[in-house]
Amino acid sequence: QVQLVQSGAEVKKPGSSVKVSCKASGVTFSNFAITWVRQAPGQGLEWMGRIIPILGINNYAQKFRGRVTITADKSTSTAYMDLSSLRSEDTAVYYCAKIGAYGDYDYWGQGTLVTVSS
Amino acid sequence: QSVLTQPPSVSGAPGQRVTISCTGSSSNIGAGNDVHWYQQLPGTAPKLLIYGNNIRPSGVPDRFSGSKSGTSASLAITGLQAEDEADYYCQSYDSSLTGRDVVFGGGTKLTVL
Numbered sequence: 001q002v003q004l005v006q007s008g009a010e011v012k013k014p015g016s017s018v019k020v021s022c023k024a025s026g027v028t029f030s031n032f033a034i035t036w037v038r039q040a041p042g043q044g045l046e047w048m049g050r051i052i053p054i055l056g057i058n059n060y061a062q063k064f065r066g067r068v069t070i071t072a073d074k075s076t077s078t079a080y081m082d083l084s085s086l087r088s089e090d091t092a093v094y095y096c097a098k099i100g101a102y103g104d105y106d107y108w109g110q111g112t113l114v115t116v117s118s
Numbered sequence: 119q120s121v122l123t124q125p126p127s128v129s130g131a132p133g134q135r136v137t138i139s140c141t142g143s144s145s146n147i148g149a150g151n152d153v154h155w156y157q158q159l160p161g162t163a164p165k166l167l168i169y170g171n172n173i174r175p176s177g178v179p180d181r182f183s184g185s186k187s188g189t190s191a192s193l194a195i196t197g198l199q200a201e202d203e204a205d206y207y208c209q210s211y212d213s214s215l216t217g218r219d220v221v222f223g224g225g226t227k228l229t230v231l
Contacts, residue, residue: 006120035220037164044120045207046166047220069228082192095163103211103220104154104169 002026004096004109011115013054017084022096029077031052032098036070036081038092045107046092050099051079086116122208124223130198131231138226140191140208146221148189151211155184155193158205158225165204168193190212195228203230 007021022034035050048096049060053072069082079096094112097105123141130136140153147153153171156164166175168184171191183194191210195202208223 031173037222037224044225045209045222047222059217059219093158097164100166100169102152102154102173104152105156105164105165105209106169106175108163108164108165 002098002107003106004098004107006020006096006109006112009113009115011117012086014087014116014118016086017082018086018114019080019082020096021083022081022092022109024077024079024084024098027098029072033074034070034079035097035099035105036068036079036094037093037097037105040089048081048094053079053110059060086114088110088116090114091116120224121212121221122210122223124206124208126224127227127229129229129231132198132200134198135194135196136198136228137195138193138206138208138228140193140210141222142189142191142210142212142221143230144189144208145214146189146212147186147191149213151213152192153184153186154178154206154209155182156209157202158207160204164207168207198230203228 003025033052036048051058051070058070072079096109098107100106155168157167158164171186172184181196206226212221
């Protein structure tokens with residue numbers, strides 16, 4: 001049974017950074033890619049980027065390039081999403097998801113609420 | 119403004135059939151990229167409903183079906199049930215000058231009357 005468990009909620013000041021973790025179990029971590037998607041309050045889903053741990057390759061949405069870094073630690077089967085220069089508009093629930101064979105997102109983490117407030 | 123366009127809301131009575139459209143362009147759905155659909159119940163993470171345009175993951179009832187034609191895709195739900203009340207999102211890939219990015223529809227809220 002594939003499970004993705006994310007770190008807990010965070011409250012951050014504008015201008016700071018946040019790092020959210022996503023620990024995978026029930027599957028060989030190196031055999032798939034992980035993506036990060038966020039959802040602002042009352043809004044839709046927004047893709048941020050993805051990583052292929054076995055290759056160490058990542059891609060980022062243009063909107064977040066320069067501010068987001070996605071990494072993976074194969075030894076602990078954990079992916080990380082680091083977002084810097086936070087502003088109030090970054091307040092959202094951040095999800096990690098496993099990428100399936102068709103480019104779909106077949107398993108999701110429970111979500112991590114990041115609140116940016118002074 | 120989402121790259122993929124969905125109606126903001128649809129509704130139907132129990133037992134009825136509803137469809138949710140997802141309209142794209144020649145750089146995403148029309149370029150042959152697969153469309154995937156997700157169901158998001160209030161306060162929960164999205165759940166994969168349809169992948170590869172029309173494939174149901176194990177455990178998804180056959181009341182849910184997907185199709186794709188040209189630059190659009192559709193999700194159909196037959197025999198509507200109260201538990202189907204949720205937000206639905208389509209997802210595909212878009213090939214642009216900046217690369218091959220993931221794109222979502224803006225989401226459709228389904229209300230079961």
